[in-house]
Amino acid sequence: MITPETIALVKERTDLVALIGESVRLTRRGLSFVGLCPFHKEKTPSFHVNANRGFYHCFGCKETGSAIDFVMKLEGRTFAEAVRALAERAGIEVAESLTDAERREAQAARKSKDDLYAVNHLAATFFEHSLRGGPGSGPHPLARYAHEELVRRGLPLRDGDGGVDPISDALQAFRIGYAPFGWDALATYLRQQGISPVLAERVGLLVPRSSGSGHYDRFRHRLMFAVTDVMGRVIAFSGRALPDPSPAELSSLSLTGPAPQTDGAPAKYINSPESPIYTKGEHLFGLYQARQAIRQRGEGVLVEGNFDVVALHARGIGHAVAPLGTAFTPAQAKLIKRFAPVVILLFDGDAAGKKATRAARSPCREAGLSARVAVLPAGVDPDDLAREHGPEAVARILKGARGLLEHVIDEALDGDSFGGSSLPEQLARVRAVAALLADEDDPNLRMMAKLYADRVSSKLVIGGRSPDDLRQLERVVEESLSRPRNQPSREVTPSGQTTETWEHARSRAQVPEVSLEILGAILDFPELMADDEVQTALECLEGEVALAIATVRQNFTFEMGLAAGEFLAQVPAPIHSFAAGRLVSPVFEAASTAKATLLENSQKLSRQALARQKAAVMSQLQKSAVDADAENALLRELFQRRAGGLGLP
Secondary structure: OEOHHHHHHHHHHOOHHHHHHOOOOOEEEOOEEEEOOOOOOOOOOOEEEEOOOOEEEEOOOOOEEOHHHHHHHHHOOOHHHHHHHHHHHHOOOOOEOOOHHHHHHHHHHHHHHHHHHHHHHHHHHHHHHHHHOEOOEOOOOOOHHHHHHHHHOOOOOOOOOOOOOHHHHHHHHOOOEEEOOOOOHHHHHHHHOOOOHHHHHHOOOEEEOOOOOOEEEOOOOEEEEEEEOOOOOEEEEEEEEOOOOOHHHHHHOOOOOOOOOOOOOOOOEEEOOOEOOEOHHHOOEOHHHHHHHHHHHOEEEEOOOHHHHHHHHHOOOOOEEEOOOOOOOHHHHHHHHOOOOEEEEOOOOOHHHHHHHHHOHHHHHHHOOEEEEOOOOOOOOHHHHHHHHHHHHHHHHHHOOEEHHHHHHHHHOOHHHHHOOOHHHHHHHHHHHHHHHHHOOOHHHHHHHHHHHHHHHOOOOOOOOOHHHHHHHHHHHHHHHOOOOOOOEEEEOOOOOEEEEOOOOOOOOOOOHHHHHHHHHHHHOHHHHHOHHHHHHHOOOOHHHHHHHHHHHHOEEOOOEEOHHHHHHHOOHHHHHHHHHHHHOOOOOOHHHHHHHHHHHHHHHHHHHHHHHHHHHHHHHHHOOOOHHHHHHHHHHHHHHHHHHOOOO
């Protein structure tokens, strides 16, 4: 575990404005710097950075944090990874609270993983040079097969001429390469670089020979895609099959290798096996390249294949990602959720694509990721659509995406396919829709989806019978919906009317603006709390604002100032956004002005409290049958409170 001292030192030595300025164009405004928020799409700058207090806050999307939070959110790193990255940037040695044995073990584990990342990086470089040519050498003589496949996909690899070429940029960003024909081209290259074949075997690049010693290449004569994690490190590969070269061509090049398969076509794709640095269900192809665009757009696009991702990126649709040869998992959904709250499913229109769309609902719900579905024309995949009709066609389909639940209902109760199915299948479809509705946690979404399902089902005709016969369908839906879930509770208003509120809904009283103004003055100048007059004035506060003032006291010293991060971690949630905004963008420029405003608002609160007390006393006098002495005592108490509130003797 990284020591608190290291974490504090990293925050202290990191120039937050310089760090954020590498991604956001900042301009000074008063005591803070302002720019367009990198975490949501906006036209008017609402993202503030306060270097003195060491944190940022967006008044638009409410994102708040320190330098460590910024690196975590922008680059998708874990807390420890972000601390290490900033420590390396600032030249700080990371200290960990471990025993000597634990420290040695942790260092050895990190070095072991770093070695595997390095092997994959070398392999990616080798594949790239085999496709494009490298220092002192041209491309592999059979790389033309890879070039032809790219051309067939509308992604020609052009020679650099200094101009802007989005396709070449995308191919380079995804580190597209070629695995040479033969048995051991990569193994030979790694041996020349002094790399142990055992390391390459651990990440699945090399395979031990079944007889004798030595290794051979796993990927041979394939178009290669490098798979990276969210930090840009190469963790695996995916290789697409290419047409076999002719025997005459191989003979002319003096190349030997595995004989062509005669019992069927080779696997279209071969993927790296799982390794200490790669678990396929925990990563997404293209997320490193897409993360910034996903942040800016507030949504990701999930497609099925590697080529779909590369083709969309090459044509300006840079927020596309894909699963890695597996069904979409909750871990992958959570990865997207780290960058945006919404995902659009853009799967192929075939049976497999429809099945994948339905299956994506569960992981999206588990991750809290809102899912929409964009429907492609029959027989068309995103790669085809982008190549043949351009990015505008893809953008139109994405714009027309609708909710996943609505899409699944439509698919199940589609008029043509529903009417052409048997009665048992029709009933099964109806029950499937009912189960989906009953399983939905959000009561508002459940009701909206039910109304939509009712509208769709009312248009169906079963066996040529009149729509009246659809009551049976509606009863099935209603029966499933009648299962208890988030039952409403009844409340009686003062007027005697009954209202319903859902148990998960929570309401909170609005914090009075006057109290917030007092808190704001203290946040601008925390040192005011040492003033006796201010201390007395703060006694009028109550509730969440009083708790916030107490939190300021706990996290403020005259030597170090207010520890903003620690304060915000403890401040009551209802006023967290106000506190963060006030810290990053103070209102008062002078402590004297802040104090005067604080005292004025304190007097307002005192007068309000006195008015409430007076109302309570008058109410008691009206409701109670009291004698004259008791009435006089209540009036004297009221006068004494009033005199005390106004500072009278």
